[in-house]
Amino acid sequence: MIVSRRRLLGMGAAGAGGLLLSGCDRLNQSEAVRQGLAGAEGLTMRAQRLLVGDALAREFTEAEMSPxxxxxxxxxxxxxxxxxxxxxxxxxxxxQVGGLVHRPLALGLDALKAMPQRTQITRHDCVEGWSAIGKWQGPQLGAILTQAGLLPQARYVVFHCADVLDGKPYYESIDLIDAFHAQTILAWRMNDAPLSEGHGAPVRLRVERQLGYKQAKYVMRIEVTQTLAGLYGGKGGHWEDLRGYQWYAGI
Amino acid sequence: MDSTPASPQHTAPPPKGGDTVLRHRWPVRIWHWTNALVMAVMLMSGLMIFNAHPRLYWGHYGANPDPAWLDLEKVNGGIPFPGWITLPSHYSLADARLWHLAFAWALVLAFIGYLGWALASEHLKRNLAPQLAELAPRHLWHDIREHARLRFPTGLAALSYNVLQKLAYGAVLFVLLPGIVLTGLAMSPAIDAGFPWLVDLFAGRQSARSLHFLCAAGLVAFLLVHLAMVLLAGPVNELRSMLTGYYRLPPEREEQA
Incomplete structure (x- = not known):
């Protein structure tokens, strides 16, 4: 009697749990639910931009760097x-710098090194949760874009990369607010040495107020566009297209 | 709606054991059930996010090469929290973030709404703030012993929160919920740029991440005790009071000689 009641309760709990679980997964798959949830991304971006303005990400001392x-x-x-x-x-x-610009550019490493440099020791935050602090050096992206001269329709800056992940070429994009932020640089130097292959040689984007997957490595070509639609999967980045990560990665 | 459950009208005699009385006003009930849903989503999606990097650190930085104070990487093949407790049930950091970062808004807005009401209606002051006498060690010890013996307040005393309840709710309202929201915000690189004091408050982003997890553990502990107390105190009566607001006061015990 007790055993059977216990079993019955157990089965009931397992059944309810199973229903809840499959219900959650069904909601997770629903396009309408996903659209609703994704609406929070725009809200988060607008709220953060309003609250944070053009504040700089913290810059650390050499003693505070990740070993x-x-x-x-x-x-x-x-x-x-x-x-x-x-x-x-x-x-x-x-x-290569092209797209919606007056003067397409081709900048070798020497040209990038000859531009005014910015050096910053910043915290890199991966979407997975870990953080590492490193030192980055390179010209400001804003200076390069100014040199190329943006056309009035320009809205986004797209970074085409040399690496292929999960069978798709890597790319990322940011809008002009982040592109012209003082700490947004094209780093060719990291921790006082030329960028290694693992960290994205020859140049890597640093957009310090967003998560790690926005920091595109192996940048070969910069394209200024009006829209992100029509490029690769259309969501503005490799992880955005393949996995559904948020395009705005400020949180 | 506006009558205060804890202070009955002067004209009517005070309620006694067996009477059905208004115990929870509607903002409490709405917030309770909103929170039940929101916390379930936040916890389940949060555990999935933790699965993406099941190590915790103190300080500003912390990654695989650095020493971790909690390392669950070897548990369950690197996915310490199993599918039945995560949202979604299959591994997806992206989907978990979609839920977590949307429901975070609901958590914050509902919490601010509730706190605003609780302040304005004096719910906080009248019903939740412990009286000085209740905090006397003798009184606390008495309540702890009564709870341990599963002897819960009856009659009129059951209409107001007892001191252990007040302390538990206070910890949730003023430590765990603000803590989990602020540590969550301190993990945002954009927020950290605008509000560097926030990340300093927790002594670094990785410390904030650790404290975020510990606050969640605290809320889970609260939830387990809360559910146990509901079951022990009479789940039908307790559920009804949180759904309809009305509660049947447990009859006074006949004191044993």
Whole structure:
């Protein structure tokens, strides 16, 4: 009697739990529910922009740096052209800047190094939860965009990368507010050494007030656009397209 | 609606054991059930987010090469919290963040709404704030012993919160909920840029992440005790009071000689 009642209760609980679980997963799959939840992303972005303005991310001292800054995402680029460039320390390589600009640019590493430099020791926050503090150096993205001259329709800056993850080329994008933020740089130097392959040689985007997946590595080409639709999966970034991460990664 | 349950009208005789009385006003009931849903979503999606990096650190930075004070990477093949307790049940950091960051708004807005009402209506002052006499060690010890013996207040005394309840609700309202919201915000790189004092308050982003997890553990502990107390005190009567507001006062015990 007691055993059967206990079993009955157990079965009831398991059944209710199963229903709840499948109910949660069904809600999770529902397009309408996902759209509703995704609406919070826009709310978060507007609220954060309003509250934070153009405040700078904290800059740390050398003593506060991570002893070991882990590599994440792509650690190696298979593309044969990239491998040749890496072997020659990117001699003859040039960063292409195009799209909605007056003057398309091709900037070699020497040209990037000759521009006014910004050095910042900042905290890198991965979407997974870990953080690492490192030192980055490079020209401000805003200076490069100013040199190219944006056309009036320009809204987004897209970063095309050399690495391929899960069979798709990596790319990322930010809007002009973040593109012209003082700490948004194209880093060619990290922790006082040229950027390693694992950390995104020859240049990596640093957009310090967003999460790690926005910090595109192996940047080959910068394209200024009016919209993100029509580029790759249309959601503005590799992880955004493939996994559904938020395009605005300020939280 | 506006009558205060704890202070009955002068004209009517005070309610006694067996009477059905208004115990929870509507803002309490609405917030309670909103919170039940919101906390379930936040906890389940939060555990999935934790699964993405099941290590906790103190300080500003913390990643795999750094020492962790909690490391569950070896548990269950690196996914310490199983599918039946996470949202979604399959591994998806992106989907968990979708739920977590949307319901965070609901949590904050409902909490602010409730606190605003509780202040304005004096619910906080009259019903939740412990009286000085209740905090006397003798009184506290008496209540702890009565609870341990599962002897809960009866009659008129059951209409107001006892001191252990007040302390537990106070910890949730003024420590765990504000703590979990502020530590959550302190993990946002954008918020940290605008409000560096917030991340300093918790001595770094990784400390904030650890405290976020500990606050969640505290809320789970509260939930378990809360559910146990509801079951022990009479689940039908307790559920009815939180749904309709009306509660049947437990009859006075006949004191044992």
């Amino acid at each position: 070991d800054f882990r590599v994440n995402g792509s650690s190696r680029v298979e593309d044969s052209q990239y491998r040749r460039l890496l072997a020659s320390q990117f001699a003859g390589w040039a960063l």
